Amino acid sequence: MTNSPSITETINHYLDAWNEGVPERRRALVALAFADDATYKDPMMAGAGGDEIDAMIGAAQQQFPGHRFVLAAGPETVGDHVRFVWHLVPTAGGDVVAIGHDFATVRPDGRLGEVVGFLETPVAAAA
């Protein structure tokens, strides 16, 4: 089981990593948020291990200059899994430009193991 305080700290480190523009600081935040052998996958990118995930985040930051990720819901845990929602917003303020639903496994040390990111989409095919 994970405890909420530590997972909240981990998710804050995770979002801070996505928002950190200084490479050395970003890599340190990645190490606080992700297990050394963590994996990340979303519809646009993927990475395995701290260095690859750090490089992936750095590349993503180039695609969204002037924006930042903010926690919109959660984190909440179920056993060793966590869920949270983020919003991508203009740093200068303004409307949300993207909404993500992230799910991850949580390691005993409170860091993230396997992270999967989904972008919010409308109902596909309600039977």
Added chain:
Amino acid sequence: MTNSPSITETINHYLDAWNEGVPERRRALVALAFADDATYKDPMMAGAGGDEIDAMIGAAQQQFPGHRFVLAAGPETVGDHVRFVWHLVPTAGGDVVAIGHDFATVRPDGRLGEVVGFLETPVAAAA
């Protein structure tokens, strides 16, 4: 990789199982939605394997008579993972009484492997 048509079918079978009041039909729907060795876990219940998951759903149905689960968002896949949102609503119509965010691994045959269900909660601690 999974393909959307088959995963949409699987999620429809999954919600149909939660809504099916006839035990034999519910068990058949569980077999269509869950792999034989599937696991399910949410804040209120857990089960491992088709029979246990079927019994778990049957017990849950006793707790929510007169209600049904409807797809509210998704399903959407990222690699071999799927995400979808359900609403619990009165069968007679009326306001949503619960919102769930389900996340699962998808097996090559399109059935669900490890399912984790989260209930929607507000932001915990935005740093």
